[in-house]
């Protein structure tokens with residue numbers, strides 16, 4: 001056999017051995033995942049991952065392997081494990097889907113699991129819907145959004161947030177969720193790292209996992225008022241770090257960061273040339289002074305916004321991103337690839353909805369949040385009062401409380417709430433949404449209390 005053929009045999013064997021080992025590693029991760037599930041332990045274990053990183057770097061020195069290659073490979077392996085271990089994870093969405101199924105079977109459910117306001121979109125939406133046909137909003141369009149709508153949004157953003165914004169800074173997307181997907185998938189590459197401050201809406205992590213991007217989790221605690229430590233953020237940054245996600249007012253905690261802490265985080269992000277993805281869809285529900293990331297005028301920031309919460313237009317699937325023209329260009333290329341353009345009739349309707357006064361929505365949600373807070377104070381719950389958004393994220397004062405088990409049993413008694421584990425390592429927590437009329441919320445809270453007492 002010639003030398004090249006011998007070497008080719010060898011390289012094939014090495015490839016097969018690596019794949020066999022990968023299978024064995026993934027199977028082991030699955031077993032660990034099952035145990036974690038039984039023990040009520042969270043999926044990602046940053047300490048274990050850090051220890052592994054240190055050991056891998058030592059090995060790199062010993063065997064003289066390039067450290068960057070090794071770290072990219074390690075991130076890939078860790079992502080595989082996290083994906084495998086997340087397969088059966090329960091989130092607010094899985095509870096919502098189960099609740100919908102029960103409703104179809106004729107059961108009555110109080111929805112306190114999703115952030116879906118029960119009130120109607122602004123009245124103007126109804127007339128706008130009836131106009132689209134005659135006005136001819138029936139064709140393909142620009143993947144960045146309709147020119148008129150982008151202009152209207154630029155004006156709206158300029159007025160609302162006090163930061164001059166042009167149409168070239170706007171990308172219209174089907175919901176803020178799609179803008180989050182576009183930002184993560186078009187700006188980052190496999191092997192890059194993204195910082196997510198938990199508890200967090202699961203989509204940031206899941207989008208990163210889907211694109212082969214490693215999530216570095218900053219765990220925050222109730223005891224520390226859900227404030228990330230700046231040192232923790234600095235410590236996870238390395239040459240692979242590309243983006244940090246911010247979401248204030250926060251889902252699920254309702255937290256708004258103190259201004260100086262937000263300033264410090266932005267300073268670290270800018271110094272390290274990171275993209276800042278700031279999901280600001282709860283800005284209409286800020287009950288304390290709040291500062292948009294737009295005000296930093298940082299050209300690597302992407303702000304996502306939506307009509308779902310502010311205008312009660314969840315089912316319309318319409319939102320937008322605000323960023324530099326270069327980033328908008330990149331995101332729109334992926335959007336064009338995925339869906340050509342956002343439905344023009346819906347864009348037209350949302351453009352009209354921009355004129356509506358939504359202050360009543362803000363007041364309604366604030367009152368509802370207060371209703372559940374009032375009741376929560378009399379129950380076995382620990383929490384920091386939310387500064388905004390539409391949720392209460394509370395710890396149940398019971399040893400070894402399993403939020404998944406509890407939320408499943410609660411659903412059987414007709415109340416849907418979200419388990420804490422959907423938002424990170426928060427098995428002892430639940431998220432209760434304040435989107436129903438006050439009577440319904442009180443009824444739901446009473447059932448939760450009864451259920452907790454009967455445990």
Ligand SMILES: O=C(O)C(=O)C[C@]1(C(=O)O)C=C[C@@H](O)C=C1
Nearest residue numbers: 032043044045046048049078081
């Ligand atoms: O040690 C664990 O808890 C594992 O699940 C294994 C593993 C890994 O793949 O090495 C997976 C995910 C954790 O974040 C840390 C490590």
